[in-house]
Amino acid sequence: MMRKYYIFGLFFLLIFATGCSNTHYNVGETDNKDLEKKEAPQDIFNYKTTNTQLSEQEIKKAIKLYLNKDEDLSKAKEYYQDKVDSEEKLSMDESKKIKKLNELTRKNDNNFYNYIRKNRLPEDYKNIHIK
Numbered sequence: 001m002m003r004k005y006y007i008f009g010l011f012f013l014l015i016f017a018t019g020c021s022n023t024h025y026n027v028g029e030t031d032n033k034d035l036e037k038k039e040a041p042q043d044i045f046n047y048k049t050t051n052t053q054l055s056e057q058e059i060k061k062a063i064k065l066y067l068n069k070d071e072d073l074s075k076a077k078e079y080y081q082d083k084v085d086s087e088e089k090l091s092m093d094e095s096k097k098i099k100k101l102n103e104l105t106r107k108n109d110n111n112f113y114n115y116i117r118k119n120r121l122p123e124d125y126k127n128i129h130i131k
Helices: 002-019 056-085 092-117
Strands: none
Touching: 056 092
């Protein structure tokens, strides 16, 4: 019984202490000033190989390229998404850029999906289910 009160008191103290912290956060305040506009990558995942038995080295290289391009696209979109999240209006030029970045992301995903689907994977990768 005493243990229950001890845990409850400790929990209450923890909640109270975090509520009294000196850190202030304003909901409307954003840090998008710190975000820099990043250029879209010049190319995306675009392997056209079909009906080929892929080696483990080839598939690892393809996965790495796909993920690197996805990361580049995500970083390029971050500035614009932060503006949208903070309810700032995007200029017409910014709207076109984020639309282009979203299209490149979709193409990157589809190209990688088709590459995996249209080739034969190494044995270790065959348990991966692709819809």
